Amino acid sequence: MKRKLVRFNTLLWVVLLAVQFLPDRTEKDALSPAMVWFVVGAGVFMTLLALRIKTAEGLQLHVDVFCAIFACLIAWTLATAKWNLMRESLFPAPGQVFTQMAEDYSKIFINIGSSLGIIAQGFVLGAVIAIPLGLFFGESARFGKAAGYIAVFLGAIPPVVYIPYGIALLPTFRSVSVFVIFLATFWPTLASTMSGVAHIERRVLDSARVLNVNRPTMLFRIVLPASLPSIFNGLGIGLTISFILLTSAEMIGSKAGMGYYVRYYSDFGDYTRTVVGIIIIGIVITAIMYGFNRLQRRLLRWRG
Amino acid sequence: MRNKIEIKNLSVTYAAKGGQPFTALEDVSVTVADGEFVCVIGSSGCGKSTLLSVLGGLLPATAGSALIDGEPVRGTGTDRGVVFQHYSLFPWMTAKDNIAFGLKQAYRKMPADERARVADEYLEKVGLAGAGEKFPGQLSGGMQQRVAIARALAMDTDILLMDEPFGAIDAKNRTVLQELLLELWEGGAGGRKTIVFVTHDVDEAILLADRIVMLTNSPGRVGRVFDVPFARPRHRAELVRTHEYHALRDELMAIFFHDVGDKIGGAEVVL
Numbered sequence: 001m002k003r004k005l006v007r008f009n010t011l012l013w014v015v016l017l018a019v020q021f022l023p024d025r026t027e028k029d030a031l032s033p034a035m036v037w038f039v040v041g042a043g044v045f046m047t048l049l050a051l052r053i054k055t056a057e058g059l060q061l062h063v064d065v066f067c068a069i070f071a072c073l074i075a076w077t078l079a080t081a082k083w084n085l086m087r088e089s090l091f092p093a094p095g096q097v098f099t100q101m102a103e104d105y106s107k108i109f110i111n112i113g114s115s116l117g118i119i120a121q122g123f124v125l126g127a128v129i130a131i132p133l134g135l136f137f138g139e140s141a142r143f144g145k146a147a148g149y150i151a152v153f154l155g156a157i158p159p160v161v162y163i164p165y166g167i168a169l170l171p172t173f174r175s176v177s178v179f180v181i182f183l184a185t186f187w188p189t190l191a192s193t194m195s196g197v198a199h200i201e202r203r204v205l206d207s208a209r210v211l212n213v214n215r216p217t218m219l220f221r222i223v224l225p226a227s228l229p230s231i232f233n234g235l236g237i238g239l240t241i242s243f244i245l246l247t248s249a250e251m252i253g254s255k256a257g258m259g260y261y262v263r264y265y266s267d268f269g270d271y272t273r274t275v276v277g278i279i280i281i282g283i284v285i286t287a288i289m290y291g292f293n294r295l296q297r298r299l300l301r302w303r304g
Numbered sequence: 305m306r307n308k309i310e311i312k313n314l315s316v317t318y319a320a321k322g323g324q325p326f327t328a329l330e331d332v333s334v335t336v337a338d339g340e341f342v343c344v345i346g347s348s349g350c351g352k353s354t355l356l357s358v359l360g361g362l363l364p365a366t367a368g369s370a371l372i373d374g375e376p377v378r379g380t381g382t383d384r385g386v387v388f389q390h391y392s393l394f395p396w397m398t399a400k401d402n403i404a405f406g407l408k409q410a411y412r413k414m415p416a417d418e419r420a421r422v423a424d425e426y427l428e429k430v431g432l433a434g435a436g437e438k439f440p441g442q443l444s445g446g447m448q449q450r451v452a453i454a455r456a457l458a459m460d461t462d463i464l465l466m467d468e469p470f471g472a473i474d475a476k477n478r479t480v481l482q483e484l485l486l487e488l489w490e491g492g493a494g495g496r497k498t499i500v501f502v503t504h505d506v507d508e509a510i511l512l513a514d515r516i517v518m519l520t521n522s523p524g525r526v527g528r529v530f531d532v533p534f535a536r537p538r539h540r541a542e543l544v545r546t547h548e549y550h551a552l553r554d555e556l557m558a559i560f561f562h563d564v565g566d567k568i569g570g571a572e573v574v575l
């Protein structure tokens with residue numbers, strides 16, 4: 001119990017807390033009470049998390065990650081609010097950023113909702129169309145090859161180049177974004193599904209054939225699970241590209257979304273909110289990738 | 305006894321893929337009686353798997369015919385259970401699901417809870433009562449083959465086709481699996497199944513078979529057929545003590561290695 005709690009991260013946490021009580025550079029940074037509460041909250045969270053970890057490696061990772069976070073926060077606090085080493089107008093103190101985050105939370109939620117709605121629509125649409133098509137083309141001796149070449153060509157075009165054309169063709173900027181995300185997911189997923197199907201061991205297919213499976217069973221109980229590892233590769237690539245494209249697109253022409261939030265406030269020179277937006281984008285994408293990886297591990301747990 | 309399987313003048317030629325068409329089997333004739341255990345033995349590449357693929361319905365005959373119950377084999381069917389050396393099981397299904405999947409294929413109307421019950425029953429028969437929820441990747445090679453055998457037996461097909469099912473198993477476990485298969489087959493309720501069992505292990509063939517069909521190489525033809533007259537139930541430990549066992553083994557070995565020698569280059573080869 002004691003060894004779980006008293007580690008280097010605890011020491012850094014104490015330092016971080018102590019640093020908050022140094023004098024601030026300006027009135028505007030005099031937000032130490034908020035930061036103190038934030039630090040206390042982080043400490044409680046860290047402790048609760050540590051109590052749930054069972055393995056020694058997990059605990060080591062936990063310590064290392066919190067050490068890194070606290071070290072950054074200490075350096076950031078000292079460099080801005082406390083010792084004033086960085087220009088105040090460009091480098092907000094952590095206290096300002098976290099306070100701003102709390103104040104803006106409803107605005108942030110709306111923008112996150114807008115971004116995630118587009119991602120979900122485009123990504124799900126892309127996956128739902130690409131996977132069955134990939135299964136079909138991968139299986140088909142006749143169309144498979146041609147489809148492969150066409151997919152390589154069309155998939156090589158970065159979906160971002162469709163944005164201006166899409167704006168002319170489609171009614172709203174939102175539908176353009178969905179379309180671009182759709183393409184970003186569709187091509188890698190189609191290619192990886194086809195390649196997954198093509199690389200199934202013939203012996204696996206023979207084992208299914210001698211059980212006299214019909215075509216739907218072959219497709220959904222044999223071919224689909226056998227190519228699922230490859231399909232997930234494509235989906236992962238699609239999801240990563242989708243985030244890059246969407247935040248870029250939101251910065252170009254949208255009136256909503258996290259990319260819009262960042263660009264809008266940086267245009268006004270409000271770098272506190274710019275930093276808020278950047279941190280939130282990082283957190284949201286990390287959380288989604290974590291969920292995606294969990295799903296992947298769950299569905300592919302048979303690979304051991 | 306009635307012939308369960310009749311292979312008449314069977315030839316199989318693989319289509320040319322860039323090179324020459326390749327004749328894997330030529331003019332092979334074999335009959336297998338109902339309830340008979342036949343081992344097909346021969347060196348690697350002599351067409352044993354090809355023969356089994358034709359019986360399983362995976363591969364058409366180029367010439368001649370393969371009959372089951374007097375009817376030509378047309379494609380796959382759940383009247384035949386097949387166990388391969390590798391990949392008989394689907395890695396994304398648990399051991400139990402693999403068996404239940406086979407049952408569903410064989411008996412479309414069997415309800416799910418009945419399938420689960422039968423799957424458990426057969427897992428227990430092959431000594432894997434606790435391993436139902438494990439994926440094949442979490443089982444050893446020997447355990448995987450037990451599950452594959454359990455599935456084939458659970459489907460209760462008349463015919464079992466086994467292609468070197470113990471070929472990749474270490475010697476000790478192979479012995480255990482051979483005895484298990486014998487026990488399950490000899491004690492099978494409702495009569496013995498007809499088994500065609502491919503192997504390149506002479507001892508395995510003698511222990512298991514009623515008859516041994518030896519294939520020769522390039523192209524595969526039936527070399528000789530041996531009766532294995534030993535009484536059942538057989539036990540390896542008793543069998544290997546008899547004079548007759550060694551006499552048959554010596555004869556088979558002599559012919560088996562003579563054939564291999566012929567193939568590689570005749571008299572110069574020392575094995």
Ligand SMILES: Nc1ncnc2c1ncn2[C@@H]1O[C@H](COP(=O)(O)OP(=O)(O)O)[C@@H](O)[C@H]1O
Nearest residue numbers: 318326328346347348349350351352353354355
């Ligand atoms: N799909 C195929 N196309 C061409 N040649 C094949 C094919 N399958 C097997 N062969 C050839 O046929 C011969 C017999 O193969 P196989 O039946 O697998 O032999 P065994 O099981 O006795 O080792 C081998 O020489 C092999 O190379």
Ligand SMILES: [Mg+2]
Nearest residue numbers: 352353354467
């Ligand atoms: Mg073979």
